Amino acid sequence: MNNLVALKKLIDFELEEFNNSLLNKKPSSLYEPIKYTLDLGGKRMRPLLNLIACDLFDGNVSDAVKPALGLEIFHNFTLLHDDIMDKAPLRRNQPTVHKKWNPDIAILSGDTMFVQSFQYVMQSPTLHLKEVLDVFTKTAIEVCEGQQMDMDFESQLNVSIPQYIKMIGLKTSVLLAGSMKIGAIIGNARAEDAQHIYEFGKNLGIAFQLQDDILDVFGSSQKVGKQTGGDIVSNKKTYLLLKAMDMADRYKKEELQLWMHTTNVDPVEKVEAVKSIYEYLGVKALAEAEMQKFYLKGLTHLNQIPCNQNNKDQLINFAENLMQRES
Amino acid sequence: MNNLVALKKLIDFELEEFNNSLLNKKPSSLYEPIKYTLDLGGKRMRPLLNLIACDLFDGNVSDAVKPALGLEIFHNFTLLHDDIMDKAPLRRNQPTVHKKWNPDIAILSGDTMFVQSFQYVMQSPTLHLKEVLDVFTKTAIEVCEGQQMDMDFESQLNVSIPQYIKMIGLKTSVLLAGSMKIGAIIGNARAEDAQHIYEFGKNLGIAFQLQDDILDVFGSSQKVGKQTGGDIVSNKKTYLLLKAMDMADRYKKEELQLWMHTTNVDPVEKVEAVKSIYEYLGVKALAEAEMQKFYLKGLTHLNQIPCNQNNKDQLINFAENLMQRES
Secondary structure, three states, rough: OHHHHHHHHHHHHHHHHHHHHHHOOOOOHHHHHHHHHOOOOOOOHHHHHHHHHHHHOOOOOHHHHHHHHHHHHHHHHHHHHHHOOOOOEOOOOOOOHHHOOOOHHHHHHHHHHHHHHHHHOOOOOOHHHHHHHHHHHHHHHHHHHHHHHHHHHOOOOOOOHHHHHHHHHHHHHHHHHHHHHHHHHOOOOOHHHHHHHHHHHHHHHHHHHHHHHHHHOOOOOHHOOOOHHHHHHHOOOHHHHHHEEEEEEEHHHHHHHHHOOOOOHHHHHHHHHHHHHHHHHHHHHHHHHHHHHHHHHHHHHHHHHOOOOHHHHHHHHHHHHOOOOOO | OOOOOHHHHHHHHHHHHHHHHHHOOOOHHHHHHHHHHOOOOOOOOHHHHHHHHHHHHOHHHHHHHHHHHHHHOOOOHHHHHHHHHHHEEEEEEEOOOOHHHOHHHHHHHHHHHHHHHHHHHHHHHHHHHHHHHHHHHHHHHHHHHHHHHHHHHHHHOOOOOHHHHHHHHHHHHHHHHHHHHHHHOOOOHHHHHHHHHHHHHHHHHHHHHHHHHHHHHHOEEEEEEEEOOOHHHHOOOHHHHHHHHHOHHHHHHHHHHHHHHHHOHHHHHHHHHHHHHHHHHHHHHHHHHHHHHHHHHHHHHHHHHOOOHHHHHHHHHHHHHHHHOOO
């Protein structure tokens, strides 16, 4: 078993090699934004989960490290394109590519990263290549579907909680799940175990996104790294908002809708008001319970995998840390 | 040997199957624009060249038909994203996706098509999978590089003819070349012959793009399917313009620059004026000679392939038709 620090080092080394290779590539207007994006940092959660999953089955993690990097490049490609669609000015406290350069460059650098991600995922061992690519492309399609659903929700009047869970399942979770499944496949896991690890990742991902929703409102703004309440300001249909609309009586619902539909409102005031409605309705505790439910469901899948308990504990440890994060 | 009509039928059948499969996919806001794009039609040149190349080596074209469709989907994905960047309102006389829907949907439907193109190219025979994917991803990266160079040229004062040829080589030709090479690989061609067919496709592609430049100015607007002179109106740095700037004396150069830099000019008048400068300088004949040079260079590569002359004649016939097109 490799410890987490060692796995993280493998990824950082590979990523640095890749980033350095971009320095000499032409046209630089295409490659500079790619290097910029990857240099912004991040938890490198997807490649880490990929290597941990490979390690879980005592696989050779050096076989998985190139595909792992491919997953990180893919994730960053989706951020690049999502930021255009969301008109986001900042990413990790730095200007987004479409702001620092322009949307055309963000589209095209993103497309290029997409191809590069395939080039890395393709470096899976030949024996597993087809299976890995099947998981990867299925995942990539689902991520696009999730992003489209998210955009559709903006103009959709009634979004149900199951629809919301489906959307975050596609937009966020399948990539965590797919990353782990690819690691398991490269680690020579049996098909049923690779599927268990996929389900673990899928449920963990949903729990993770629900926590994101909670932290956006109730996290400490310093630790979250952005102003809290951004989702409230933009009327984003999160689990908290949808649950509040479900729970509220007629009067509270009207109050909530008034805050959502009034323009030119002071954002700090709006966040405080909506937050106090959430507190009144107790939706934070409900969201936490939902999050816990998905996490525990994930664990039942992990428990069914007949592998070394030490390896499993490392994964559980990593997941618990994710679930207890404050940002 | 399969005749062209039979090969075209294979592609049309596969494409129709794919298009029908999109009908039931959700979210429909993601999949409708994909079906719309592919329904707009087109010459299906890339999949055809792929199958012809496979056939040239007496390969089994049914092995190549899924990757062939992947190449067509990939090409249409690039059109979708290029149209956003070029702010093009029309494609094949119909509104472009970013106009009919919106740019966000065009970005995301394009991304989805990109994944779908991989899913089809991945259906190459296992024996050749890695090699095919290497060619495909290298090609895809180069197409992005070519598009970026084209965008860079817009604000670049001095673009040389060799730079221009390099740009169209990447933006247009490598996909024709790569399509043929993939067909040859699936047709079990020897490595050197697959490379010859690649070079044939590359040179044919450059000749094809030079002809596009000529047709935009000197083609019949009815046959071209769009107003002639669009490149002149938008000051696009084509072979004709770059050659004219090279050839012109000080006075003609000033005249040309005046037309390029004057805003609020009548487009019909501008097209006529620039066209008459082109005629005065004889750049049409020079462009045609350049086009012929690349085409003949391509043929020397084709000639070095030791295969059935009948098969070769079919390819030459197809290429000659391309070179003599009026639209």
